[in-house]
Amino acid sequence: xxxxxxxxxxxxxxxxxxxxxxxxxxxxxxxxxxxxxxxxxxxxxxxxxxxxxxxxxxxxxxxxxxxxxxxxxxxxxxxxxxxxxxxxxxxxxxxxxxxxxxxxxxxxxxxxxxxxxxxxxxxxxxxxxxxxxxxxxxxxxxxxxxxxxxxxxxxxxxxxxxxxxxxxxxxxxxxxxxxxxxxxxxxxxxxxxxxxxxxxxxxxxxxxxxxxxxxxxxxxxxxxxxxxxxxxxxxxxxxxxxxxxxxxxxxxxxxxxxxxxxxxxxxxxxxxxxxxxxxxxxxxxxxxxxxxxxxxxxxxxxxxxxxxxxxxxxxxxxxxxxxxxxxxxxxxxxxxxxxxxxxxxxxx
Amino acid sequence: xxxxxxxxxxxxxxxxxxxxxxxxxxxxxxxxxxxxxxxxxxxxxxxxxxxxxxxxxxxxxxxxxxxxxxxxxxxxxxxxxxxxxxxxxxxxxxxxxxxxxxxxxxxxxxxxxxxxxxxxxxxxxxxxxxxxxxxxxxxxxxxxxxxxxxxxxxxxxxxxxxxxxxxxxxxxxxxxxxxxxxxxxxxxxxxxxxxxxxxxxxxxxxxxxxxxxxxxxxxxxxxxxxxxxxxxxxxxxxxxxxxxxxxxxxxxxxxxxxxxxxxxxxxxxxxxxxxxxxxxxxxxxxxxxxxxxxxxxxxxxxxxxxxxxxxxxxxxxxxxxxxxxxxxxxxxxxxxxxxxxxxxxxxx
Numbered sequence: 001x002x003x004x005x006x007x008x009x010x011x012x013x014x015x016x017x018x019x020x021x022x023x024x025x026x027x028x029x030x031x032x033x034x035x036x037x038x039x040x041x042x043x044x045x046x047x048x049x050x051x052x053x054x055x056x057x058x059x060x061x062x063x064x065x066x067x068x069x070x071x072x073x074x075x076x077x078x079x080x081x082x083x084x085x086x087x088x089x090x091x092x093x094x095x096x097x098x099x100x101x102x103x104x105x106x107x108x109x110x111x112x113x114x115x116x117x118x119x120x121x122x123x124x125x126x127x128x129x130x131x132x133x134x135x136x137x138x139x140x141x142x143x144x145x146x147x148x149x150x151x152x153x154x155x156x157x158x159x160x161x162x163x164x165x166x167x168x169x170x171x172x173x174x175x176x177x178x179x180x181x182x183x184x185x186x187x188x189x190x191x192x193x194x195x196x197x198x199x200x201x202x203x204x205x206x207x208x209x210x211x212x213x214x215x216x217x218x219x220x221x222x223x224x225x226x227x228x229x230x231x232x233x234x235x236x237x238x239x240x241x242x243x244x245x246x247x248x249x250x251x252x253x254x255x256x257x258x259x260x261x262x263x264x265x266x267x268x269x270x271x272x273x274x275x276x277x278x279x280x281x282x283x284x285x286x287x288x289x290x291x292x293x294x295x296x297x298x299x300x301x302x303x304x305x306x307x308x309x310x311x312x313x314x315x316x317x318x319x320x321x322x323x324x325x326x327x328x329x330x331x332x333x334x335x336x337x338x339x340x341x342x343x344x345x346x347x348x
Numbered sequence: 349x350x351x352x353x354x355x356x357x358x359x360x361x362x363x364x365x366x367x368x369x370x371x372x373x374x375x376x377x378x379x380x381x382x383x384x385x386x387x388x389x390x391x392x393x394x395x396x397x398x399x400x401x402x403x404x405x406x407x408x409x410x411x412x413x414x415x416x417x418x419x420x421x422x423x424x425x426x427x428x429x430x431x432x433x434x435x436x437x438x439x440x441x442x443x444x445x446x447x448x449x450x451x452x453x454x455x456x457x458x459x460x461x462x463x464x465x466x467x468x469x470x471x472x473x474x475x476x477x478x479x480x481x482x483x484x485x486x487x488x489x490x491x492x493x494x495x496x497x498x499x500x501x502x503x504x505x506x507x508x509x510x511x512x513x514x515x516x517x518x519x520x521x522x523x524x525x526x527x528x529x530x531x532x533x534x535x536x537x538x539x540x541x542x543x544x545x546x547x548x549x550x551x552x553x554x555x556x557x558x559x560x561x562x563x564x565x566x567x568x569x570x571x572x573x574x575x576x577x578x579x580x581x582x583x584x585x586x587x588x589x590x591x592x593x594x595x596x597x598x599x600x601x602x603x604x605x606x607x608x609x610x611x612x613x614x615x616x617x618x619x620x621x622x623x624x625x626x627x628x629x630x631x632x633x634x635x636x637x638x639x640x641x642x643x644x645x646x647x648x649x650x651x652x653x654x655x656x657x658x659x660x661x662x663x664x665x666x667x668x669x670x671x672x673x674x675x676x677x678x679x680x681x682x683x684x685x686x687x688x689x690x691x692x693x694x695x696x
Contacts, residue, residue, distance in 0.1 A: 020660070027517050157661050160516035165513035166506035168690035169375050170683075295667055298646050305664070307669070312368070312683040313505050314651070314668050319643055321655070321663040335518075335660040342516035347695075 001033065003345060004052065004117065006040035006090035008081050008110045009097030010064055013124055013151075016334035017094065018057060019029050024338070034345050040088025041070055042081040042265040044098065052089040081106070085113045092344065094294050094337060095123040101215075101224070104131025115139045115147065120348070122340040124151035129228045130242060146344045151206070151336030153179060153225045154304060157320045161343060163233050170310040174275035177306025177317075178299050179225040182209045182216040183250050183270040185302045190258050191267060208302065218249035219270065219285040226272045226283050229306075234274065234281050248286040266291045269299070274308070295319070349381065351693060352400065354388035354438035354467065356429050356458045357445030360413055361472055361499075365442065368403060372686070382693050388436025389418055390429040392632035398424040400437040421521070423485045429454070433461050440692065442685060443471040449563075449572070452479025459495065468696075470688040472499035472681050477576045482587060494692045499684030501527060501573045502652060505668045505674065509691060511581050518658040520581050522623035525654025525665075526647050527573040528652050530557045530564040531598050531618040533650045538606050540617060556650065566597035567618065567633040574620045577654075581624065582629050596634040614639045617647070620654070643667070 006013050006023075010295050021028070021036065028034040037054030047069040049055055055073050063070055076087050085093060093114035099107040104127035111121045111128050115136065116340050123129075128136065129149050140147040163170070179182050182203050189199040200217070203209035215221050223245040230240040253268055261267050266289045274283035290296050295317045305319030353369075355362050362648050369376070369384065376382040385402030394411065397403055397418040403419065411418055424435050433441060441462035447455040452475035459469045459476050463484065471477075476484065477497050486496040499509050513520070526532050537547040548565070551557035563569050569595040579586040601616050609615050614637045622631035638644050643665045647653050653667030 009613065024517050031517065157664050158510060161514040162506060162510065165691075166509040166687060168694075169372050260374055292640060292646060293648065295646055295669060298640060298643055300641065305665075307667075309671075312686075313680050314670050316505050317653075317665075317667040317669065319655075319665040319667065320661070321643060321665065323657075323662055332661050338660075339514060339516055343513075347514075 001035075001345065003034060003036040003088050003091045004039040005036055006085060006088040006093045006114070007038065008042045008047070008085065008093060008114075010041050010043040010060075011096065011098075012330040013333045013337070014094060014096045015061060015064070016330040017337050019062060020331070020334045020338050022057060028342070032342060032346055034342070039090055040084040042084040042097070043070060045075075047071040048078045048080070048084050049074040050078050050084055050087045052087075066289050082113050085110065085119070086117060090117075090119050092113070092341060093119045093121050093228070095121060095128065096126055096337075097125075099125045099127040101127050101130075108132040108136070111136050111147065112139065115143055115145055117137065118143055118145065120146045120148075120344050122148050122337050122344070124149070124337060126152045126228060129231065130224055133228075133231050146348070147229075148340035148344065150340045151333045153228055154306070154318070154320055154335030155181075156332035156334065156339075157318065158339065159229075159318065160232060161339065162318070165343070167310065167312075170309060170312045172276075172310055174273065174309045175229065175233075175306050176271060176273040176296070178269055178296055178304045179272045179306065180216055180219070180222040180270060181302035181304055182213070183219075183222070184216070184299065185270055187250065187253070187258075187270065188278055189303045190253070190255060192254060193255075193263060195255060196253070213334050217251055219247045221283040222270060222272050223247045226274055226285060230263055230281050230283055232272050234276060238281070241282065244283065246284040246286070248281075250287050253287055261289055267297065269296050271296065349383075349693065351384040351440055351689075352387040352438045353384055353437065354433060354436040354462070355386065356390045356433065356443050356462075358389050358391040358394070358408075359444065359446075360678040361681045361685070362442060362444045363409060363412070364678040365685050366409060368679070368682045368686050369514070370405060376690070380690060380694055382690070387438055389434040390432040390445070391418060395419040396428070396432050397422040398426050398432055398435045400435075426614045429458055430461050433458065433467070434465060438462070438465075438467050438660060439600070440689060441469050441478065443469060443473055444685075445473075447473045447475040449475050449478075452476055456480040456484070459484050460487065463491055463493055463495065466491055466493065468494045468692050470685050470692070471495075471498075472573050472685060473497070474500045474576060476574055477579065478590060481576075481579050494696070496688035496692065497576075498688050499681045501576055502654070502666070502668055503529075504680035504682065504684030504687075505666065506687070507577075507654070507666065508580060509687065510666070513691070515658065515660075517650060518660045520624075520656060520658055522621065522657045522660050523577065523581075523654050524619060524621040524644070526617055526652045527620045527642055527654065528564055528567075528570040528618060529650035529652055530561070531567075532647065532652065535598065535601065535606070535616055535618065536649045538601070538603060539569040539610060541603075543603060544601070562597075565599055567595045570618060570620050570633040571595045574622055574633060578622050578629050578631055582624060588629060588631070592631065594630075594632040594634070598635050599633055609637055615645065617644050619644065643683045
């Protein structure tokens with residue numbers, strides 16, 4: 001089938017996805033009979049483009065990457081994201097615009113508009129899951145469409161799809177994992193002798209920590225991911241928010257504590273966990289000492305992973321281990337979006 | 349939809365599957381609209397039963413577990429497995445009969461007969477994958493049916509389905525893992541001070557090693573699983589057999605070597621690996637020293653796991669960790685068969 005694609009947000013992740021789609025174009029067609037065109041693009045500072053006949057992909061990448069406007073590529077007069085969604089005639093909308101984490105906007109509004117217009121929606125925006133999962137999933141269902149978000153946790157590696165596609169009717173009792181790469185890298189570097197401040201500076205220098213690192217080091221990013229996992233995989237009877245996660249960051253971990261842990265064959269990890277207790281779910285983000293018998297012990301630097309306990313299998317863990325040239329960047333996030341795309345098209 | 353199920357082989361695994369199906373009966377119907385009947389059962393020493401109206405499940409379990417024959421439950425005169433397949437009017441056949449690992453028979457013949465009769469086939473028999481993957485998959489395809497075998501490697505946990513359903517168009521470059529639980533338990537117990545012979549005896553006492561333990565300790569079981577993974581996931585240009593796997597078992601590992609490894613923070617693991625080199629795949633089973641930076645280091649006792657390197661993600665590992673009451677037994681193998689079943693019915 002032929003798919004018209006609409007991109008709301010055209011930053012690093014979206015452009016990595018476009019390059020991945022181009023690289024896999026031949027396989028998409030030969031293995032799955034999928035062809036595609038880009039019919040809509042909305043950017044923050046490079047304008048908007050809509051062309052239901054297909055926008056020239058290479059030209060669009062070039063324009064944005066050389067700081068030019070996309071408007072000359074547009075066959076429609078459009079001046080905002082919602083208009084791009086409405087006029088793109090898209091089958092699938094990719095939402096990757098900058099998001100306000102307190103409100104989930106404007107991403108939630110974009111997703112809603114696309115679903116209303118009968119488009120499938122795929123996003124890497126955690127905010128849409130935290131602030132809109134129930135509403136948007138219900139809306140998608142009512143339209144016979146899908147709202148998928150593989151890339152919001154574990155950066156593009158299979159996790160939501162693992163449960164949805166490969167673990168049918170498994171009941172998730174609990175999980176335990178490392179979901180924030182920045183704090184894991186900070187703790188790893190402190191084990192090698194750096195102070196907290198030095199380690200934070202290093203993370204900022206390689207672009208994985210913000211100027212204000214508090215979202216990571218105070219455990220907010222981890223709590224958002226825990227809330228997303230609980231909401232989607234544990235079907236909590238109440239909406240589960242990041243505020244419902246008991247949360248403690250890593251600011252109090254001193255080099256002395258790290259040394260002492262090391263001497264006894266242990267290390268600190270910012271552990272994310274959730275457990276079903278009766279009808280409720282108790283969830284927590286906090287530094288914990290783990291020893292080498294824990295599957296979390298070997299997860300170092302910007303690697304991450306999580307172990308799941310279900311009613312049907314021994315504990316099943318997934319670990320995503322950084323490697324040269326492949327560590328939590330836009331390329332992997334793009335793959336999660338790509339996988340959602342193939343999944344939707346081959347099943348609908 | 350309503351599914352007639354046929355069971356060829358009705359040992360521990362098949363009966364655990366029947367109990368799991370019964371336990372999930374309500375959810376199968378409410379979540380997926382699936383109802384089912386058992387319409388055929390073939391056993392080695394408790395006779396055969398065919399009833400297209402549905403065999404009484406509890407009665408069948410009771411009869412076999414109390415050493416009685418199933419024949420009184422049959423509405424057809426049948427006296428062999430192929431007749432059960434043909435007369436069961438089944439939509440799905442579960443093949444779990446004892447298999448000859450050198451020939452894959454009679455399992456391969458059962459699978460072929462069921463596919464010819466227009467049935468989907470699900471099996472936990474490694475022999476059918478090693479000896480018949482290409483033929484049986486092609487036959488299934490030509491009939492518009494599926495031949496699935498999740499439970500043949502990692503005992504029921506998602507692995508084949510992970511690639512098939514959640515990693516679309518990912519190219520697998522290499523993998524490295526621990527796929528044989530018995531040798532891993534032997535090496536773990538030797539680390540705690542047992543000799544090789546003591547550790548083997550322990551494994552025999554809990555039923556995870558055979559009287560002749562050579563299939564495990566000489567690496568054959570591991571090599572069979574490696575060959576299955578290469579065949580299915582790496583699409584080798586040639587059929588890939590266990591004989592194509594360079595293979596060395598653990599007989600030469602002495603307590604002295606284990607002590608020495610321990611002193612330097614390492615341990616021996618029977619490592620299974622495969623790597624694409626040009627157009628070929630090089631595969632190997634051999635004891636290797638691993639340190640705590642390896643994801644294999646923490647896999648102890650009868651746990652297992654494998655790390656995958658693809659073109660699209662950082663290294664993605666799955667680990668199956670034994671826990672009290674849940675460690676590689678028939679219940680998990682049954683879940684793999686169950687997952688294949690739900691997967692087939694919800695996609696066809």
